[in-house]
Amino acid sequence: MYVVIDKNTSTVVHKCTLFMNESEYLDIDIGKLFSANNESIEEETDIRISDSICIKPLITNIDASGILMCEMFDIAGESDIEMLIDICNTKFEFPPDIAGAVGTDIRCIGNKFMICCILEAALESCALNNLEFLIRVLDFERHTKISFRVLESIVNAKGAALDEELNEFVWEYGYQEEMDLLIYIICTYYAIRLDRKEIVSYLKDNYSSSKHAQIAFDAAIHHSKEDIVKMCFFIVELNSENIRKLTLMAYRCISVDLIRFLLKNSDRLEGDLDEVALKTAVKKNDYELAQEIVNKYLNTASISCLEEAVKSRNIISAKLLIESGVNLKSSEFKGIRIASENDDVDVLQLLLENGASVGLLVKNVIENLCSIKNYEIAERLTKLFSKNEDKVKVKANVKPKTSEGQFKDKTRLRFNKTILCLIIENQHYNQNNTNMYFEHESVLGSVGLYENLVEIINSGKKNITDVCVLYLTNPSGDSRVNRIARACYDSLVEIIKYIAKNDLQSTFNDTEYNEINEFMDQKKVVLNDRHYELVKSELVNRNFELLKIIVENGADIDLHNSMFLRTAFKVGDIDWIDYFISKGAKLKGGSDGFEEACRSNKIEVLKHWIKNGGVVPKNPEYECIKMACLLGNFDMVKLLVESGVDLSNPERNGVRIACRLGLKRTLKYLMDNNAILGNICRYQLERVCLIRNIDLVKTILEYYDGLGKLEKWNKKNIKKGRKLKIINHLDQQNTDRLDEYSLTKALLEKGEPIHNSDLLDGVEAAVIVANTEVLGLFLTYEFNLDDIYKILRIAVQLGNTDVVKVFMDNGFIIESNLDIVNIALETKKIEMVGLLLQHDAKNKSNSDFLRHINLDNIETLQLILACCPEIGDDSSLLQHAIEKNNIEAVKLLLKNTRSLKHIEYNYVLWACEINDLEILKLLLEKGAKIREGSESGVIETCENNNLEMLKLLLERNPNLVLEKDYGLEEAIEHENIEMVNLLVKHGADTSEYIESIMELADELDYDDLSESCEYNAGGYKKVKRS
Structure with missing residues (x-):
C-alpha cells in the first residue's frame, strides 16, 4: 500500500493498495502523513520523485510490518515458507507516469520485516531439511543489502531478540559489518546448527570463496560440530x-x-x-x-x-x-x-614439595578449610542409611578418635545433633552458603522447628508420620538442594518412627541417669548421634590434615586471628587443639575462644580451654546455655552456671528450651540458681498437653482462672480466689507424678502469668495428640477466631474427625469454609471430607472446591455426591471427568442427572477429542447437545479415525457437515474411504478435495463416490434432511 503526496500543497495526489479491493476503505489518518513527528521516518521510508512529489509506503508508516512480525512466529510447514518468500518478492505496482521516475524494483515491505521473513524462512527450511526452499532464500542475497543492526533491533512480543544466540555469533566472530553476506550467514548458521549435511555440502560446493568458507568454519566451531569443522579445516x-x-x-x-x-x-x-x-x-x-x-x-x-x-x-x-x-x-x-578447595592432600603435598608457597593461600581458602558445612554432614549421613540394607553402613575410611565400642559403653542412643542437622538441610537453609559452619545454632530459624518436633516425639504419639508433614519439607524436583532435602526428610521420618516404636523419647533428655545404651535391636539401628560424630570426625580429619601440611610448610600458625586453633576448639578435638598449641598457636587470653569451646558441645573441651587460661564471661554474646540445653547437655549447663554465666534473660538462659523439651533436671537446676523464668508457664501448659496429663492441664487453667487472668466465652462460671488450693490438694495424690506436679507448682509461683493468647500453644498441642477432652477445655476460653481456624486447619490436615467435631460442638462454624475442605481433599482424608460436607463447608458456587476432587478415587467421589448430590449437576466436574477419560466417574456423575439438554458446556466435543464412544453414548442419552459448525466433534472424530463415532453423530444430526468440508481432510489422510463416503452422502462440500477423493477411490477400487462427489462439488443447494 502506498500514496503519492505533494508536500508543497500537503495533499494526496494518488493512492493505491496492493492488498485491498479498490472500493474498500483505507483506514489511514492522512493528516498524520504530513506531521512533523514523521520527518525522521520519512528520510528512511519515503521514495522521492521530485522536490515536492514523493511516494510514501503505508505498510512501513503504520508499522504494519511490526504487527505482522508478532503474528508470524508460529508458522511452520512448506506452505508458510512459500508465503514468506512471496511476501519478500512482492513489489509495488506504480502507474506508468510514476514508474518512469522511480523504477519498478521497490519492495512493499521494509528492511525489518524483510529480514524477519528471511530468518523465519531460513530456519524453517533447515528444520524441514528442504534445500530447494533454502536456495530460494539465498537468492535474496543478490538483490538485498541489509545491515546486521536491522536484525539486531528486531524483538519479539516479550522484548527479546529474535535469536539472541545468532546475534552473539555474529558479534563474537566479527561479522556485523558484512551486509552482503548476512543472508548467507543466517542460512549457514541454521544448517549447521540443525546438522543438515546435504545443505551444508551444497553451501560448501556453491559458495567457495575464502569468506564463505570462514563463515562455515566459524559456525561449525560455534555449534561444536566436529565433523563439519574437520571438513572446513582443509579449506580455511x-x-x-x-x-x-x-x-x-x-x-x-x-x-x-x-x-x-x-x-x-x-x-x-x-x-x-x-x-x-x-x-x-x-x-x-x-x-x-x-x-x-x-x-x-x-x-x-x-x-x-x-x-x-x-x-x-x-x-x-x-x-x-x-x-x-x-x-x-x-x-x-x-x-x-x-x-x-578440592581437599586433595596428595596434590597439595606435591606442590609444596616442589616449591609452591603457602603464602599464595588467600583468606577465604583458609576459612573454607576451617569450616565443616552442615550440608556435607547431612549429605553423608543420609548416604550412610540404606533402606535396602538391614544395617547402617559406615565408610571404611572413617577413622574417629573414639572407637564405636567406647560410644556404646558410655553413651545411650542419642538423636539431638542428628535431627537438628537434618532439619536445617530439610529447610533449605545453607546448602549454597559457602561460609556456613557445622554448628547447629548457625541457623537460628531451625531451633524453634527442632523444639516443636522434639516435643511431638516426646509426646509418645505412635502415628507420628502425618505430624511430620506439618513441619518438614518433602520437595519434588531433581536439583541437588531438593535431593538433599528429600533425603533428610526420609531419614528424619525413619528416626522419628524408630523412637516412637521403641519408646526412646527419654533419649532427648539431659544425661541425668547415665543410662547404658543397649542399642535395642542391633539389626535395625537408624541414624543417631554416633553416626553424626563419626561423619563429623571424618570431615574434620580430612580438613585438618590439609591444614597440618600448610602449617608444616611455613604458614603462620596464628593466621587470621588464630583461626586454626579456634577451629580445633570448635570441632571439639583435643588432639588437634594440642597439636596447634604445640606449633605456637595462641589465643588472646581472657574470654577469647570461649564461643568456639562452647560450640563443641563437649565439657572436656571447655575444661581444656579454661585450663589453658580461658575465662568464662559473665554476659557472653554467644547463647551458650541455651544451646547446651537444646542438645541436652546438662554437664555443660552446670559448668557454665558454676562459672558465673548470667541467667537473668529468659530468652537466653535456656529455661524455655528445658521446659519445652521436658529436661526436668536441667530446669530445676536453673531455677535453683535463680534463673529468670519469664513467660514459661505457657510452655509448661503446652508440654503437659502433649504428654496427655489432663490433671495438670486442669490445674494450670484453674489456677489462672482463680487469679482472673483468663477470659472465657461464658464468664459466669469463673470462681476467683482459689489460687494454690488446687495445687496443694494435688500434692497429696498421684505420687508417681509428684515431681511433675512439684515442678509445675514452682513454675506457677515464679513464672509470669499467662494470657488467653498463650493458650493457643496448648490448643495446637491438644489437636496434634488428638486429646479431645483437653481441647474441649481450651475452647471454652476466648480466642482470636483467625488463630483458632489456623489450628482447625491442622486438625483437618491430620484427618482426625473427633477433634474437628469438638470444634463444631464448641460453636466454631465451618459452613462455607472452602479452604478447610480443600485441605481435606488435598491430603486425601476421605472421612474428613464427608464430615465437612455434611456441615456444608463448601463454597456455594463449587467452582474452586471442585478443583481438588480426585476423580480417580471413586470412593471419595461417591461420598461427596452422597453429601452434596447437587454437585453432580456441576458442569465443570463432568468436564474434568470426560477430559480425564474416566468412564466410572462420568457414570457416577450422570447417575442422578436428569438432563444435559440445557447445559451450555460442549461435552460432545470433549468426548470426541478423547475418542471414547461409550462416554459419548452416555452423554447423548442424557440429552447433551451436538453443536453445529466446527465444534460439532466431527473433525476430532475423523482425526481419531473413529467411523462408529462419526455414524452416531450424523445419526443424531444428519446436517452436521452439509455444505461444509469438516472431517474430509482427516478422513483422506487416514485413507478411510468409508468415512469419506459417509461424509459425502451427508452433503459434505468436496470442492477442495475432489481430486484426492477420486484418487483414493480409484486406488481402493471404490465406485460409489463419484456421482455424489461431483454433485457436492458442483455448488448445488441441497434440501436439508429432516
Whole structure:
C-alpha cells in the first residue's frame, strides 16, 4: 500500500493498495502523513520523485510490518515458507507516469520485516531439511543489502531478540559489518546448527570463496560440530587465530580426538598448538597425549595447564608439567588454592614439595578449610542409611578418635545433633552458603522447628508420620538442594518412627541417669548421634590434615586471628587443639575462644580451654546455655552456671528450651540458681498437653482462672480466689507424678502469668495428640477466631474427625469454609471430607472446591455426591471427568442427572477429542447437545479415525457437515474411504478435495463416490434432511 503526496500543497495526489479491493476503505489518518513527528521516518521510508512529489509506503508508516512480525512466529510447514518468500518478492505496482521516475524494483515491505521473513524462512527450511526452499532464500542475497543492526533491533512480543544466540555469533566472530553476506550467514548458521549435511555440502560446493568458507568454519566451531569443522579445516586459512578456535572448541568439548587430528595434520598449520591443546589432554586425563604435546611443543606447558591438572586431581600430569619447568613460585599460580578447595592432600603435598608457597593461600581458602558445612554432614549421613540394607553402613575410611565400642559403653542412643542437622538441610537453609559452619545454632530459624518436633516425639504419639508433614519439607524436583532435602526428610521420618516404636523419647533428655545404651535391636539401628560424630570426625580429619601440611610448610600458625586453633576448639578435638598449641598457636587470653569451646558441645573441651587460661564471661554474646540445653547437655549447663554465666534473660538462659523439651533436671537446676523464668508457664501448659496429663492441664487453667487472668466465652462460671488450693490438694495424690506436679507448682509461683493468647500453644498441642477432652477445655476460653481456624486447619490436615467435631460442638462454624475442605481433599482424608460436607463447608458456587476432587478415587467421589448430590449437576466436574477419560466417574456423575439438554458446556466435543464412544453414548442419552459448525466433534472424530463415532453423530444430526468440508481432510489422510463416503452422502462440500477423493477411490477400487462427489462439488443447494 502506498500514496503519492505533494508536500508543497500537503495533499494526496494518488493512492493505491496492493492488498485491498479498490472500493474498500483505507483506514489511514492522512493528516498524520504530513506531521512533523514523521520527518525522521520519512528520510528512511519515503521514495522521492521530485522536490515536492514523493511516494510514501503505508505498510512501513503504520508499522504494519511490526504487527505482522508478532503474528508470524508460529508458522511452520512448506506452505508458510512459500508465503514468506512471496511476501519478500512482492513489489509495488506504480502507474506508468510514476514508474518512469522511480523504477519498478521497490519492495512493499521494509528492511525489518524483510529480514524477519528471511530468518523465519531460513530456519524453517533447515528444520524441514528442504534445500530447494533454502536456495530460494539465498537468492535474496543478490538483490538485498541489509545491515546486521536491522536484525539486531528486531524483538519479539516479550522484548527479546529474535535469536539472541545468532546475534552473539555474529558479534563474537566479527561479522556485523558484512551486509552482503548476512543472508548467507543466517542460512549457514541454521544448517549447521540443525546438522543438515546435504545443505551444508551444497553451501560448501556453491559458495567457495575464502569468506564463505570462514563463515562455515566459524559456525561449525560455534555449534561444536566436529565433523563439519574437520571438513572446513582443509579449506580455511590455518593461521594462529583459527588454531586457537579449534583448540578452544576441543577443550570445551573435551575432545582429544580433535587434538589428535591437529597433531596428525600439524604440517598444515601456520603456527604451533597452544596451551589449550595440552589443557584438553590433561582435562581428559590422557597422559600419553599430554606427553606427546609437551615433547613436540614444550612451550605449551604453562601455569594454566598445571592448574587444570590440579583441578582434575590428575597427579601424574601434574608431575609431568612440574618436570617440564612450570614455575610454581609465580604469584599467578592458583594451584595451592585449588588443591585446598578440592581437599586433595596428595596434590597439595606435591606442590609444596616442589616449591609452591603457602603464602599464595588467600583468606577465604583458609576459612573454607576451617569450616565443616552442615550440608556435607547431612549429605553423608543420609548416604550412610540404606533402606535396602538391614544395617547402617559406615565408610571404611572413617577413622574417629573414639572407637564405636567406647560410644556404646558410655553413651545411650542419642538423636539431638542428628535431627537438628537434618532439619536445617530439610529447610533449605545453607546448602549454597559457602561460609556456613557445622554448628547447629548457625541457623537460628531451625531451633524453634527442632523444639516443636522434639516435643511431638516426646509426646509418645505412635502415628507420628502425618505430624511430620506439618513441619518438614518433602520437595519434588531433581536439583541437588531438593535431593538433599528429600533425603533428610526420609531419614528424619525413619528416626522419628524408630523412637516412637521403641519408646526412646527419654533419649532427648539431659544425661541425668547415665543410662547404658543397649542399642535395642542391633539389626535395625537408624541414624543417631554416633553416626553424626563419626561423619563429623571424618570431615574434620580430612580438613585438618590439609591444614597440618600448610602449617608444616611455613604458614603462620596464628593466621587470621588464630583461626586454626579456634577451629580445633570448635570441632571439639583435643588432639588437634594440642597439636596447634604445640606449633605456637595462641589465643588472646581472657574470654577469647570461649564461643568456639562452647560450640563443641563437649565439657572436656571447655575444661581444656579454661585450663589453658580461658575465662568464662559473665554476659557472653554467644547463647551458650541455651544451646547446651537444646542438645541436652546438662554437664555443660552446670559448668557454665558454676562459672558465673548470667541467667537473668529468659530468652537466653535456656529455661524455655528445658521446659519445652521436658529436661526436668536441667530446669530445676536453673531455677535453683535463680534463673529468670519469664513467660514459661505457657510452655509448661503446652508440654503437659502433649504428654496427655489432663490433671495438670486442669490445674494450670484453674489456677489462672482463680487469679482472673483468663477470659472465657461464658464468664459466669469463673470462681476467683482459689489460687494454690488446687495445687496443694494435688500434692497429696498421684505420687508417681509428684515431681511433675512439684515442678509445675514452682513454675506457677515464679513464672509470669499467662494470657488467653498463650493458650493457643496448648490448643495446637491438644489437636496434634488428638486429646479431645483437653481441647474441649481450651475452647471454652476466648480466642482470636483467625488463630483458632489456623489450628482447625491442622486438625483437618491430620484427618482426625473427633477433634474437628469438638470444634463444631464448641460453636466454631465451618459452613462455607472452602479452604478447610480443600485441605481435606488435598491430603486425601476421605472421612474428613464427608464430615465437612455434611456441615456444608463448601463454597456455594463449587467452582474452586471442585478443583481438588480426585476423580480417580471413586470412593471419595461417591461420598461427596452422597453429601452434596447437587454437585453432580456441576458442569465443570463432568468436564474434568470426560477430559480425564474416566468412564466410572462420568457414570457416577450422570447417575442422578436428569438432563444435559440445557447445559451450555460442549461435552460432545470433549468426548470426541478423547475418542471414547461409550462416554459419548452416555452423554447423548442424557440429552447433551451436538453443536453445529466446527465444534460439532466431527473433525476430532475423523482425526481419531473413529467411523462408529462419526455414524452416531450424523445419526443424531444428519446436517452436521452439509455444505461444509469438516472431517474430509482427516478422513483422506487416514485413507478411510468409508468415512469419506459417509461424509459425502451427508452433503459434505468436496470442492477442495475432489481430486484426492477420486484418487483414493480409484486406488481402493471404490465406485460409489463419484456421482455424489461431483454433485457436492458442483455448488448445488441441497434440501436439508429432516
